[in-house]
Amino acid sequence: MSDPVLSIRGLSKRYDSGTEALKTVDLDIERGEIFALLGPNGAGKTTLISIVCGLVNASTGTVLVDGADWRSDYRRARSRIGLVPQELTTDAFEPVWSTVSFSRELFGKPRNPAKIEEVLRALSLWDKRKTIMKELSGGMKRRVMIAKALAHEPEILFLDEPTAGVDVELRRDMWAMVRRLRDQGTTIILTTHYIEEAEEMADRVGVINKGELILVEEKRELMKKLGHKDLVLHLAEPLAAIPPSLAEWNLRLSDDRRELVYRFDSRAERTGVPSLLAALRDAGIGFKDLDTHESSLEDIFVGLIHQQRSGAAA
Numbered sequence: 001m002s003d004p005v006l007s008i009r010g011l012s013k014r015y016d017s018g019t020e021a022l023k024t025v026d027l028d029i030e031r032g033e034i035f036a037l038l039g040p041n042g043a044g045k046t047t048l049i050s051i052v053c054g055l056v057n058a059s060t061g062t063v064l065v066d067g068a069d070w071r072s073d074y075r076r077a078r079s080r081i082g083l084v085p086q087e088l089t090t091d092a093f094e095p096v097w098s099t100v101s102f103s104r105e106l107f108g109k110p111r112n113p114a115k116i117e118e119v120l121r122a123l124s125l126w127d128k129r130k131t132i133m134k135e136l137s138g139g140m141k142r143r144v145m146i147a148k149a150l151a152h153e154p155e156i157l158f159l160d161e162p163t164a165g166v167d168v169e170l171r172r173d174m175w176a177m178v179r180r181l182r183d184q185g186t187t188i189i190l191t192t193h194y195i196e197e198a199e200e201m202a203d204r205v206g207v208i209n210k211g212e213l214i215l216v217e218e219k220r221e222l223m224k225k226l227g228h229k230d231l232v233l234h235l236a237e238p239l240a241a242i243p244p245s246l247a248e249w250n251l252r253l254s255d256d257r258r259e260l261v262y263r264f265d266s267r268a269e270r271t272g273v274p275s276l277l278a279a280l281r282d283a284g285i286g287f288k289d290l291d292t293h294e295s296s297l298e299d300i301f302v303g304l305i306h307q308q309r310s311g312a313a314a
Contacts, residue, residue: 004029053083066155081154086161096128103152155185156187157187179201238257239253
């Protein structure tokens with residue numbers, strides 16, 4: 001395996017008030033991957049990104065950005081990073097072309113009108129290049145924020161809640177753009193509340209809660225390890241209660257008492273489904289239809305957070 005493009009060791013952040021925003025985090029990001037960082041509000045996602053991007057000072061720890069130490073070799077490290085923050089911060093009275101070009105020059109890159117045009121066209125901003133920023137819609141301003149982050153051709157792009165508050169069409173456009181960037185060799189780290197965003201695009205997923213990175217796993221492996229299937233049996237007649245003879249299957253009866261739900265591991269050698277159906281027949285319980293539901297990344301995420309909270313309360 002090649003050296004990671006981003007290597008984080010022992011990173012933490014404790015404020016003077018005593019608030020521990022980030023516990024000790026160790027994380028390697030591989031070159032050219034899309035890494036999704038999931039977590040509820042206040043989990044530490046933005047704190048982690050802000051430290052790596054040099055906007056917040058860490059209490060402890062080190063960060064290597066493509067081999068450059070982000071403290072002792074700040075300029076070189078920071079030039080490799082592009083950041084699209086949550087907040088829309090733009091020069092209200094500057095035209096789009098100027099504000100994007102200025103972002104490139106801030107990093108000491110020579111003027112390159114062709115590159116700026118390429119970025120603006122990729123984000124459907126070319127027709128807006130002369131428009132004053134304050135006249136743009138929120139979605140267009142979000143596109144400009146991405147254009148500013150890409151203007152200096154970073155190797156690593158941080159997207160902090162990039163599609164928060166944007167419409168579905170723009171969200172899909174951004175997904176397509178992220179894939180193109182990855183295909184071109186850019187490493188993408190995104191934080192998101194939209195589970196489908198991570199499920200759609202990420203190669204690996206990290207789950208953070210209360211400042212602690214509780215899991216890092218390849219998305220497919222995570223789905224395999226923690227995924228499950230629910231077999232939903234739509235009963236022919238409502239059931240007052242689950243008979244004791246069916247206790248070994250740990251069935252769940254729906255609130256309207258018209259559905260029985262059986263959770264099983266679809267990869268297990270024996271799922272128990274055939275035996276369950278035979279037991280239902282023997283118990284005289286008929287059903288008119290059945291279907292299965294496979295766990296999504298959202299189910300897994302919610303379960304992990306719930307487990308951590310339960311563990312903390314124990």
